[in-house]
Amino acid sequence: MSTTQHDSEQVHDAEAAAAIGAVSTSEGRQELLGADVTAAAERLRELGAVLRVSEAEAMLLGEGADPNDETMIINMGPQHPSTHGVLRLMMELRGETVVRTKPIVGYLHTGMEWTGEELTYIQGATNVTRMDYAAPLFNELAFSMSVEQLLGIEVPPRAVWIRMLMSELNRMSSHLLFLATNGMDIGAVSMMLYGWREREEVLRFFEMVTGLRMNHNYIRPGGVAADLPDGWRSAVLRLLEMIPPRLDEYDTLLTGQPIWRERLQGVGTITTEECIALGVTGPILRSTGFAADLRRDEPYLAYDQVDFDIVVGTYGDCFDRYAIRLNEVRESMRIVAQILEQMPKGDYRIQDKKVTPPPRARIDESMEALIHHFKIFTEGFKVPEGESYVPIESPRGELGCYIVSDGSSKPYRMHVRGPSFVNLQCLPHMMHNALIADSVAIISSVDPIMGEVDR
Amino acid sequence: MVDTPAADEAAPEPADPEPAPPALRHGVPVAEAPGTAVLHPTREQLAEVVEALYADGYLMCIDVTVVDYLTFGRRTAAEGDILSTERTLPGGLAPERFEVVYHFLRHADHDRVRLRVQVPESDPTVVSLFDRYPGTEAMEREAFDMFGVRFDGHPDLTRILMPEDWVGHPLRKDYASGRIPVQFKASADER
Numbered sequence: 001m002s003t004t005q006h007d008s009e010q011v012h013d014a015e016a017a018a019a020i021g022a023v024s025t026s027e028g029r030q031e032l033l034g035a036d037v038t039a040a041a042e043r044l045r046e047l048g049a050v051l052r053v054s055e056a057e058a059m060l061l062g063e064g065a066d067p068n069d070e071t072m073i074i075n076m077g078p079q080h081p082s083t084h085g086v087l088r089l090m091m092e093l094r095g096e097t098v099v100r101t102k103p104i105v106g107y108l109h110t111g112m113e114w115t116g117e118e119l120t121y122i123q124g125a126t127n128v129t130r131m132d133y134a135a136p137l138f139n140e141l142a143f144s145m146s147v148e149q150l151l152g153i154e155v156p157p158r159a160v161w162i163r164m165l166m167s168e169l170n171r172m173s174s175h176l177l178f179l180a181t182n183g184m185d186i187g188a189v190s191m192m193l194y195g196w197r198e199r200e201e202v203l204r205f206f207e208m209v210t211g212l213r214m215n216h217n218y219i220r221p222g223g224v225a226a227d228l229p230d231g232w233r234s235a236v237l238r239l240l241e242m243i244p245p246r247l248d249e250y251d252t253l254l255t256g257q258p259i260w261r262e263r264l265q266g267v268g269t270i271t272t273e274e275c276i277a278l279g280v281t282g283p284i285l286r287s288t289g290f291a292a293d294l295r296r297d298e299p300y301l302a303y304d305q306v307d308f309d310i311v312v313g314t315y316g317d318c319f320d321r322y323a324i325r326l327n328e329v330r331e332s333m334r335i336v337a338q339i340l341e342q343m344p345k346g347d348y349r350i351q352d353k354k355v356t357p358p359p360r361a362r363i364d365e366s367m368e369a370l371i372h373h374f375k376i377f378t379e380g381f382k383v384p385e386g387e388s389y390v391p392i393e394s395p396r397g398e399l400g401c402y403i404v405s406d407g408s409s410k411p412y413r414m415h416v417r418g419p420s421f422v423n424l425q426c427l428p429h430m431m432h433n434a435l436i437a438d439s440v441a442i443i444s445s446v447d448p449i450m451g452e453v454d455r
Numbered sequence: 456m457v458d459t460p461a462a463d464e465a466a467p468e469p470a471d472p473e474p475a476p477p478a479l480r481h482g483v484p485v486a487e488a489p490g491t492a493v494l495h496p497t498r499e500q501l502a503e504v505v506e507a508l509y510a511d512g513y514l515m516c517i518d519v520t521v522v523d524y525l526t527f528g529r530r531t532a533a534e535g536d537i538l539s540t541e542r543t544l545p546g547g548l549a550p551e552r553f554e555v556v557y558h559f560l561r562h563a564d565h566d567r568v569r570l571r572v573q574v575p576e577s578d579p580t581v582v583s584l585f586d587r588y589p590g591t592e593a594m595e596r597e598a599f600d601m602f603g604v605r606f607d608g609h610p611d612l613t614r615i616l617m618p619e620d621w622v623g624h625p626l627r628k629d630y631a632s633g634r635i636p637v638q639f640k641a642s643a644d645e646r
Binding site: 111149386404413415 | 488489490491514515516517518522523527528556558562565567569588589590591592593594597601613615616617618619625626
């Protein structure tokens with residue numbers, strides 16, 4: 001019933017457009033429709049997919065609504081400074097209150113899953129690393145682990161620990177970026193500078209190890225691209241020394257401040273049931289008090305050999321999500337400190353001639369090594385037929401990589417389950433009956449990375 | 456046991472009388488994969504199996520995606536390396552062009568289940584899980600957008616990543632990716 005209404009509405013639009021000879025550039029049904037054409041059932045779906053409102057309440061919002069009760073539909077984004085990239089929200093407002101919200105995505109869609117089918121497994125990491133550009137190493141890790149599961153190989157211990165070191169540092173840099181943008185969105189602009197400053201320190205370490213600040217292509221199927229450079233240990237120690245006092249500064253600057261608390265506490269609440277029904281993972285799920293963390297639940301790499309706590313919230317509001325991310329930086333540093341102690345010696349990539357190219361020095365002296373090197377980088381290596389899905393805990397939630405191989409050297413299908421994409425679905429629920437001024441805080445607390453949403 | 460792979464389009468889904476060898480779970484063939492059990496329900500069994508999984512405590516639907524098996528195993532022909540084209544599924548299920556893949560998670564013991572549902576090219580439709588798992592809303596829309604598989608009962612099955620007026624489904628294997636003529640709209644003045 002609601003569909004027919006949509007259709008007739010669309011036809012009407014098209015006719016109207018044809019009548020005036022205009023080319024319709026409207027994206028049509030992707031948009032949020034007005035209150036007058038949205039039936040009660042549709043309202044119930046948008047608001048109460050996990051039973052936030054009763055059917056009677058939805059009826060009231062629908063046709064039964066007071067005709068004098070005017071609502072307005074406005075666009076926020078895609079080029080709004082606080083929508084984190086190109087997220088576009090259509091919001092129905094009653095005065096200052098948000099009644100309905102619909103996230104409209106796709107503005108950053110670059111067909112990376114398709115590109116992934118055209119690149120060999122060796123080249124694949126270059127592609128996936130551009131998805132969640134705030135946490136690129138996690139994308140590489142999920143992809144590499146999925147390929148390794150298909151190959152049935154196990155990477156050497158040093159590679160495992162290097163991967164763990166890099167992902168925890170990346171979690172720190174990603175959360176620091178969140179703290180910066182979260183502060184900026186809410187009006188604590190000085191926080192933005194501090195967050196970026198600390199993140200820059202972490203990125204400097206990445207540059208030292210991988211050569212790049214972002215999009216590293218460092219974690220590859222079979223291990224990592226290069227061993228840690230000389231002096232890495234003191235560089236990490238320097239980070240571990242520098243960042244904790246700065247986090248304490250954040251506490252002074254933000255956590256205890258009445259304005260900060262006023263803006264965040266009780267804003268954008270969500271319950272565990274809603275999160276689970278909507279597939280929401282990561283800090284948003286943990287903010288409701290549900291201790292779900294894949295690092296502990298389904299330990300990958302060597303997370304079962306380090307000691308760390310899962311930070312959970314209580315109320316599921318924006319403040320909990322802020323506090324969780326702030327404290328997860330501390331937990332990550334705890335893990336990094338343990339990695340420093342336990343970092344094993346040995347190979348940084350698997351010594352499997354099928355997967356690993358020969359060392360650079362061998363190429364100058366051995367014809368076979370040269371051929372081998374050439375073959376690996378032009379043809380790639382073949383991966384046995386099958387499917388694999390590997391989930392890891394990215395800073396935003398469960399990041400999974402589903403690969404179908406047909407036995408060739410390129411994935412037949414490469415799908416990435418981006419946590420931001422799924423997490424965005426909780427926005428309409430958090431925003432329902434919130435003030436429009438709070439919507440900025442709520443969007444920020446979801447911490448979506450549009451590169452990962454649109455892929 | 457397995458049907459000839461040539462019967463792709465016309466052959467209806469054979470009513471499977473549950474052969475003895477494959478293991479069954481919720482009445483459908485099950486296989487093991489690293490870290491997960493893989494269930495192979497037919498389209499007709501899907502809703503029932505999902506309800507049974509929900510009752511079992513798999514409360515979160517992690518992921519919904521589609522694989523287009525049109526050129527499976529033949530894709531590397533251009534590279535001079537023809538692979539086998541035959542796909543085998545447990546329980547004597549007939550492979551179809553599309554396969555909808557679901558991942559479910561049970562938080563109680565961190566157990567995962569994968570569902571692989573064969574969907575024929577002639578009628579690419581499966582039932583939507585929206586009513587049971589509201590979180591599949593965006594994921595089913597993405598699957599529809601990219602593969603043109605319709606989800607019956609989805610309340611808002613529109614394109615999500617591509618523009619509304621886009622023609623075709625880009626991740627299908629027969630979609631002419633990269634072969635779209637580029638329109639150069641140069642300035643009108645002559646050079």
